[in-house]
Amino acid sequence: MGRDSPPPKAEAEADAHEGARRASWMRSVVIMVGVGAAVVLAAVYATALIAPVPRPDATLHQTGADADDRLLLRMESEGQESGAPPRPGYGGGEQEIDLSTLSAYGTFRGFEIWSAMNAFEAPCLIAFHRATDDIVARSCVPAGTDLFVDAGWPGLAPGEQLRFLLRNDTVEAFLLRPVGPD
Structure with a gap:
């Protein structure tokens, strides 16, 4: 096996496993950011509904x-x-x-x-x-x-x-x- 030869099968599987782990981590980050944004929007909306806003007579x-x-x-x-x-x-x-x-x-x-x-x-x-x-x-x-x-x-x-x-x-x-x- 020379330096330019493709990696052995075990190394290829490890790289694939690492890529899957990285993709899973990215999905988790995207989901956490989405949930955080939804919580912030819900809080702003609830505050707007609950906060006393003077209404004209x-x-x-x-x-x-x-x-x-x-x-x-x-x-x-x-x-x-x-x-x-x-x-x-x-x-x-x-x-x-x-x-x-x-x-x-x-x-x-x-x-x-x-x-x-x-x-x-x-x-x-x-x-x-x-x-x-x-x-x-x-x-x-x-x-x-x-x-x-x-x-x-x-x-x-x-x-x-x-x-x-x-x-x-x-x-x-x-x-x-x-x-x-x-």
Whole structure:
């Protein structure tokens, strides 16, 4: 038997046995990785189902209603106590809300919700309480940030707040309640 001759039969069987063992080990590794991935996915899914996610008490949609003179006058008068009159067509004091962009979202617990853009191209959210003729809350933030306003009101229980959150073309309304002692 020379150096270039094929291995003896016993050596060939040992090589075949080693190859089978290696293939079996690889299958085990693949199965373990698959089972591990399935466990991780199941845990993520279960957490998503179990974790408390705040749900809005109402979802308001754009109504297409135009702002009436009462709202426009109230918006124009906002910030006048500072002594600087607003630019024509703008309201909301220093936020310079463009009144021509007002868009209605309906009413929740007596608050009319409106969105608009300001002079700086930032989206704004306004909560108007028509019964008292009061702009209760207004906020403008740079585009891409969560835009919300909070409104407290005597008609709410102690510690409660209303939160209005603009999400794309809807406003989610939440009644925020204080957390009691555990």
